[in-house]
Amino acid sequence: MTRSIVRVLLDSPLPQLDRLFDYAVPAEFVEDAQPGVRVRVPLRSAGRMIDAYVVEVDIEEDDSRALSEIDTVVSAAPVLPPSLASLARRVADRSAGRASDVLRLVIPKRQVRVEKAWLAAGSLQASAPVDVAPQAQGRAVAVLGEYEGLADALRARSRIAVEAIPRVNEAGDPEWAELLAAAASATLSDGASAILVVPDYRDIERVMAALSGLVPEDTIVRLDAKQSGPLRYRAFLRTLEDAPCIVVGNRSAVYAPVTAGLVALWDDGDNLLAEPLAPYVHPRDVALLRQEREGSALMFAGHTRTTDVERLIATGWVQPITATRRVLPRVILDPPQEIDQRGQRLPSRAFLAAREATAEGPVLVQVARPGFAPTLVCGQCRVPARCRACGGPLGARHRGAAPVCGWCARTAHAWTCTSCGSDKVRLAASGTERTADELGRAFPGVRVIVADGNHPVESVADRPSLVVATRGAEPPAVGGYRAVVLLDGARMLQAPELRIGESCLRWWSNAAALAAPGAPIHLVGVDGPVAKALATWNHGAYARTELAARAPLHMPPTARVAQIDGTVAGVQRALEAVAEVGLPADAVLGPIPREDEPELQRALLRFDYAAGTRVVAALRAAVIAEATGRRRGRGRTSRTTLSVRLDITEPDL
Template structure:
């Protein structure tokens, strides 16, 4: 009988080591060595020991020589599920990355106490499956998609809804996702619900617990400790559960995956900041293709990426049976009778509606920026003031605070204008603090609440108040706000970038959906197609128009892109290696920001050429990383990488 052979993936970011290595399994490790366990193995280069995971056990090695033995089995607990390895491999290949980088996102560091508790657990009792609820508001549409393994871009119910048994209120999208997850788990399959941030996690978990028992709900998010993540991972491997979390939840193990649902896939929080930078939506697409699970993308304002999938017929457009569009009023389209009042920061009609609504409950005022003011200028000549130390912009947090640099934090003490010599400063623009200060004087006796990144507020009570919140930081109110004011829309749209309109429309619509049914929302200072889309609540129209423009310009997501950064020779060679795979002219090379001597180029290519482009660019990275050079009269050492590749990177377009 031939010796057992373990095929191991190494925990290494080096692209030349991104493959499976064969190792001999010594007799003392045969009992514990199984697919998914952590092991330590020798590397002949430099006599090093590396960590890794066993992927599979075979009887014959692919390597013709003598095999090195496994150094140690770190733990007999299998933590890398086969389906997670398949996902990591596919995501890495799609992104021209390294599988071990994906595994670091999927598998938390070892937790000895958690593993011991898992090994000692009583596995004789399986918690009962929940009863399948009726998914309210969509007829049989969502049930059909889930049962058939279909895919849908879902328009959520655009207002808060009540949970059964007087369990409180949640956003409309979260109840629908919870019901869909409960239907999936009732059929003995796992559901993964991925949302952008911790507040969304809390909302959807609260809804899920009303339909599924707590012993079938696990959580994956950035607020968890490694121990909590490790425990959740082991539980998810053993039974059908609802996995609730942020983008890391998309890598949760599930032997029988039935559903992946994402809320607000256009939110930048789904963009992974670590190599290989795979977007959460792309991970979900890869995983549903591998498993046949259903995919639901919930969003009030559809992303252009989701719109592309709908237009090509890969997803269906699913809307509530009896949609009740919110009452959104663009003040710029009101009659000219108001004159200058219509162009005020808060027009009179919006002011009157907010005053009336604030007598009965909370009113939401969304602003663009935190702090007291958005800028500081010289009082004499109006020249924009900047930091004397680093040249950065100045800001002020309160009315009486000394202006401070946004970059280095230096106080603007002893300011002298370089243009006119003036020494006095004046704040301009309105941040959340200044808006709250002005509203506090206009609404005497009314509670004013400020919610932003530095002062997060998750929930406010349903009683008279004015809530001033920056975009994305709006608190939730049981039953919904009585009125919503969307200010600074022109400033939000003034940013440059490929996704500005998408982001702004998403931010506005998410705020509108926090209002109670029938409550008025005033969109201030914005006209044109976006205002029309908000007023008619046809939020897919801007995405459709934007996608048409991007097809003409060959911009993502109409095409995929690869950003190449490195030496001029390395970037040029990589472009030449792609041959005819690219479409349109290569953008660049141009000098790379913050990288002296490096250049950057952007290559665009069709989705159909994705595997070919990714494989070619990864081969170029390996070739450049594996070369050696002679240094100091004969000493040989590996050269620093001269080529970096990032696929589907939209940062150059922002």
């Protein structure tokens, strides 16, 4: 006798359950238990019901095998199409993670009313082809024509890296949004969907504005973490339909289950694109896996170029594309020796440029930190002032205020230095508010605007003003800024991070792209390779230099890096499992005790991309063995099991 069975993926955090399980289908569920639907199934080992997704449906000829039956079909909506299931599996296998964790990032929580309305409307059927107005097509062709070979590369479904023109439109918005909109419009005209991934909600708004009037409004789908549950679920269900659309969203939008003809990422070096949830896979890597499987066009766009993209260019996997006629910002370097007096932040040349520019319109001043004085030091010995309760850095909220901890927010009354005993503090750094206070006195009669995380500003009018903003929070100005002054560059470069050079170059370049044509851009107090790259606008050369410097050290992205955390015995067993792969002797850094939990250890494992499949398989097997061994009684006193995180961009050395 035959019977219907389904193979399901359990929604479980346990690594040993990250595989397909067979369940029998009762007669009453045969019609509804289709691939992609949600079901509930019994988990005999736990004695409870668990949510799952149907991945495959099959007919078993021999029904003698003992199988549990599915308990119920939760919904008839196929929220897990085969393409998404395959992508989630590949992403999990590459990252030594779980496919259920990937799907948790993609599939929103079920909204019953939204789902019932969608099913009743018969939304699974294909719609008519999308008609893009001739005027809109001409506009898209004009934008794409500014880049050499871009239109042909999109039609050929190529992998490309585009250096966006650093220019603003009449409203002051950077024109990169129009570049992404034009590429998506061209893809939609060919009958395929496009996915546009950007760092944050402000970038989403810019892309949505660029798409408005270019394509029909019902073809634009927004996937944003800030959306309400019903809106997000309705947008996700739209991506399940056969009708082509343009998906605009943040990092999780790269998984959108559409038949993609284009996947585009803007500014892949932005930290907001780094996935903070397991399995911690960057959208850039997901896009590469997706393009390899689906054959869509893949576009990395930005004002700068990350070392990750430069490595792909060096291997020939991605082709660089530049503007037919390059537009270079007018960058002026004010090296450290040009600062006239000790403690003066604004050199005379930049000060005069800002004064002349404020007579015509807004001027942007970029600083490193928000607040008034985010860092205090001892007034006598210059040792950083620390909180007695938690050890956090002390800062000042305004002039003459008592020191406040930046971590626990406690006020440090009667503070004394632990090094010399002095009770005096000194301002060691200037934030947005202190800078605004100083510039307000230096530029009397000019309006001063603060733009940072605590004071978000959407846009600035075309009138004289000074905009003091932190990196990444710079609002666009109508007509563009008449001058841009980049302060605290030397302090930014002192951060103990592997990628701080390319990060600073990206921050400064994005701010420079907001300047009006011909406006001066002053980089204050910085010299060296990063300053030279900004002045010459040769970001590719700087990325190549960074790659050459990291290659002998086997640091990312020249090599893949895995971070292994766990007990002493667990980390040792994982390293022994990896040793069988045959990695070099210097592949392992550590293990050493973790600073936050000394009873646990951490090790870093460096390996070539060619060995990735074998290394990841060994690490995943070690994680499963540790989890199942702990359940059987080994290591009952352990507070945590073994965890592995792949492709660490900033190794904690």
